[in-house]
Amino acid sequence: MKDKIIGVIGGMGPYAGLALVHHIFDQTLAASDQEHLPVVLFSMGDRVPDRSAFLFGKTPENPGRAIAEQIRLAESVGAVVVGIPCNTAHAPPIFQVIQETLARAGSRVRLLHLIDETVRFLREHYPDVRRVGVLSTLATYRLGLYHQALEAAGYEAVMADESVQETIVNRAIFDASYGIKAQSHPVSKIARQSVLTAIEHLRQKNVEAVVLGCTELPLAIPEMELDGLPIIDPSLALARALIRETYPEQLKPL
Amino acid sequence: MKDKIIGVIGGMGPYAGLALVHHIFDQTLAASDQEHLPVVLFSMGDRVPDRSAFLFGKTPENPGRAIAEQIRLAESVGAVVVGIPCNTAHAPPIFQVIQETLARAGSRVRLLHLIDETVRFLREHYPDVRRVGVLSTLATYRLGLYHQALEAAGYEAVMADESVQETIVNRAIFDASYGIKAQSHPVSKIARQSVLTAIEHLRQKNVEAVVLGCTELPLAIPEMELDGLPIIDPSLALARALIRETYPEQLKPL
Numbered sequence: 001m002k003d004k005i006i007g008v009i010g011g012m013g014p015y016a017g018l019a020l021v022h023h024i025f026d027q028t029l030a031a032s033d034q035e036h037l038p039v040v041l042f043s044m045g046d047r048v049p050d051r052s053a054f055l056f057g058k059t060p061e062n063p064g065r066a067i068a069e070q071i072r073l074a075e076s077v078g079a080v081v082v083g084i085p086c087n088t089a090h091a092p093p094i095f096q097v098i099q100e101t102l103a104r105a106g107s108r109v110r111l112l113h114l115i116d117e118t119v120r121f122l123r124e125h126y127p128d129v130r131r132v133g134v135l136s137t138l139a140t141y142r143l144g145l146y147h148q149a150l151e152a153a154g155y156e157a158v159m160a161d162e163s164v165q166e167t168i169v170n171r172a173i174f175d176a177s178y179g180i181k182a183q184s185h186p187v188s189k190i191a192r193q194s195v196l197t198a199i200e201h202l203r204q205k206n207v208e209a210v211v212l213g214c215t216e217l218p219l220a221i222p223e224m225e226l227d228g229l230p231i232i233d234p235s236l237a238l239a240r241a242l243i244r245e246t247y248p249e250q251l252k253p254l
Numbered sequence: 255m256k257d258k259i260i261g262v263i264g265g266m267g268p269y270a271g272l273a274l275v276h277h278i279f280d281q282t283l284a285a286s287d288q289e290h291l292p293v294v295l296f297s298m299g300d301r302v303p304d305r306s307a308f309l310f311g312k313t314p315e316n317p318g319r320a321i322a323e324q325i326r327l328a329e330s331v332g333a334v335v336v337g338i339p340c341n342t343a344h345a346p347p348i349f350q351v352i353q354e355t356l357a358r359a360g361s362r363v364r365l366l367h368l369i370d371e372t373v374r375f376l377r378e379h380y381p382d383v384r385r386v387g388v389l390s391t392l393a394t395y396r397l398g399l400y401h402q403a404l405e406a407a408g409y410e411a412v413m414a415d416e417s418v419q420e421t422i423v424n425r426a427i428f429d430a431s432y433g434i435k436a437q438s439h440p441v442s443k444i445a446r447q448s449v450l451t452a453i454e455h456l457r458q459k460n461v462e463a464v465v466l467g468c469t470e471l472p473l474a475i476p477e478m479e480l481d482g483l484p485i486i487d488p489s490l491a492l493a494r495a496l497i498r499e500t501y502p503e504q505l506k507p508l
Contacts, residue, residue: 038300
């Protein structure tokens with residue numbers, strides 16, 4: 001029996017939580033149910049206030065507290081390391097409240113950071129890459145989450161032009177008729193085509209890799225590479241980090 | 255905030271747990287993260303002994319106790335209703351131990367029954383059906399789990415011939431090169447074709463619906479109907495039952 005349980009705080013949105021757990025299973029060397037790693041998933045988005053609404057001042061309640069409560073629940077059933085598959089939950093005003101709430105409660109859980117793990121994944125697997133493109137929701141774009149983390153790590157971060165971000169990427173995610181949030185299995189052809197167009201737009205800016213900085217985008221682009229351009233899924237990076245922190249000997253070679 | 259949390263005891267195998275949670279999300283009327291139902295998934299197959307090995311006398315340890323322990327953990331974080339997406343866990347020698355262990359521990363959780371819910375789903379959604387075909391692993395086939403439940407409910411249960419079961423269905427699930435357990439995203443063409451062949455074999459026996467009594471089979475046949483023949487996925491039936499027992503007003507019309 002494996003005593004190090006992995007906790008996943010999902011629900012933001014629900015399918016992003018499932019995608020992270022799916023990656024954990026896929027990235028584990030295991031030939032039977034008994035060899036797989038123990039995972040608990042909390043998918044309780046009903047009790048987490050909207051992250052973007054808080055960050056842009058539309059609601060006063062910091063979602064960090066509700067997220068920390070769920071991490072405590074995960075810890076109460078044995079989780080020793082936890083990941084949160086939601087980009088905006090890692091914006092400093094929210095992530096700091098999560099960390100402070102956990103510290104005050106005496107938590108001993110190891111909380112990984114989605115965006116930092118993505119940067120680490122890039123460094124480990126693509127050591128020659130310097131210029132990194134980022135696609136995301138308009139919210140993550142305006143917060144500059146990946147931009148700042150990449151620049152702090154010595155990368156050149158390249159964002160899509162705001163017009164491309166607004167008319168192509170954001171609509172591919174949110175459009176009520178063809179967007180990925182409205183229609184994800186399968187993703188519509190127009191949504192996939194839009195994301196491909198935005199990736200080509202970044203390629204024209206000479207990027208050497210593209211980070212899909214929104215949990216919906218990898219549903220449209222599951223490929224790890226497009227015509228030689230590495231495509232980075234932060235959820236995959238986080239899944240591998242969760243395995244590395246618990247049973248590294250079972251981490252599948254990439 | 256929704257106070258009725260759904261518990262899923264997965265891990266047997268890991269992807270079956272994910273498929274059940276996926277169905278819960280898909281079958282819920284929800285327009286935002288906040289409207290989705292709270293779900294906790296325990297995927298800790300590492301601590302549950304092999305079900306088939308126990309049932310066929312190859313190991314002495316009843317997996318029912320480990321499953322009951324996980325249900326208690328789910329209850330400790332608020333789960334009020336629980337489902338187990340594993341057919342063999344519902345064989346009476348295991349399921350009774352789960353129920354007895356929970357009763358002794360004073361559990362108040364409502365534990366749904368995968369196979370009974372499948373029969374209920376059939377009755378509600380296909381009221382005219384009488385002759386029901388079943389495909390499953392050789393273990394479930396030999397245990398007669400669906401066969402007995404269907405006959406007890408007044409159906410005629412029709413099994414595939416043992417040769418079809420052994421050479422076509424079981425290999426579609428377990429074959430090391432093309433089986434669904436070895437290769438599930440996507441399922442190989444030969445595995446899907448094998449399951450289709452077995453369904454046609456049952457159609458020749460004049461069945462009016464087919465139950466996919468193994469959590470791997472719906473990965474090959476996601477359709478809810480093939481040329482007018484209803485195809486029943488027990489995991490979908492269980493997902494809908496879990497919603498019905500918590501927030502029935504959010505159950506999507508079928």
